[in-house]
Amino acid sequence: MLKNVFGGNTEQKVIDNIRKHMQILFSASGCFRNGLEAWDKAQMYCVADLEREGDSVRREIISTIYEGAFLPFLRTNICRFVEIVDEAFDALKDAAFEFEYLGPEIDREVREDCVKIADINRQMCEMLMIAFDTLFDKGDLREKTLAIRIFEKKIDDLKFDLISKLRKKEVKDFWEGRILSDFISYLTHISDVIEDASDYLHIINLSMR
Numbered sequence: 001m002l003k004n005v006f007g008g009n010t011e012q013k014v015i016d017n018i019r020k021h022m023q024i025l026f027s028a029s030g031c032f033r034n035g036l037e038a039w040d041k042a043q044m045y046c047v048a049d050l051e052r053e054g055d056s057v058r059r060e061i062i063s064t065i066y067e068g069a070f071l072p073f074l075r076t077n078i079c080r081f082v083e084i085v086d087e088a089f090d091a092l093k094d095a096a097f098e099f100e101y102l103g104p105e106i107d108r109e110v111r112e113d114c115v116k117i118a119d120i121n122r123q124m125c126e127m128l129m130i131a132f133d134t135l136f137d138k139g140d141l142r143e144k145t146l147a148i149r150i151f152e153k154k155i156d157d158l159k160f161d162l163i164s165k166l167r168k169k170e171v172k173d174f175w176e177g178r179i180l181s182d183f184i185s186y187l188t189h190i191s192d193v194i195e196d197a198s199d200y201l202h203i204i205n206l207s208m209r
Helices: 002-006 009-038 041-066 072-101 108-137 141-167 174-207
Strands: none
Touching: 009 041, 009 072, 009 108, 041 072, 072 108, 072 174, 108 141, 108 174, 141 174
């Protein structure tokens, strides 16, 4: 069945580009994580570069799909999956943007938690790629999406601890507090989006039966 749905050259081109799109997201999340750990704002510039590269690939995917790739009942679901992955790029870029305006140093414990969250985000991106390939190799998709949910739960737990710590932290002024709050919000939102993308793989899987 899968070969019938995905077997054409145009469909294969879309699949290859979806993999490429997710690989770029994985690279951007790794770049973000390393820049955060080093607390080096210059290292974050690669996030915006990779987001632009990802956006170019996204446009090519959507264009190819509407030029005739895939059966009509699948097009909408595949486009929606690609758009959700693109929302993860947006959240990552927004977090990198707010990082630019954070002070030269923040509380060490808070910083370590942020690095842990960024690292789990990167692992979730990798697991999403594995889950996507499971559509073609007849593996257990539920096992992969369960792993993504477990990662997301870890980030939720870290987020609640982090918010508790931040409530006790003194801030210099309104904007320092606002920027730090927005940074944490974007950073923790990435996992929500990746979880949504993994849920959409189930919809694609079901729509092919």
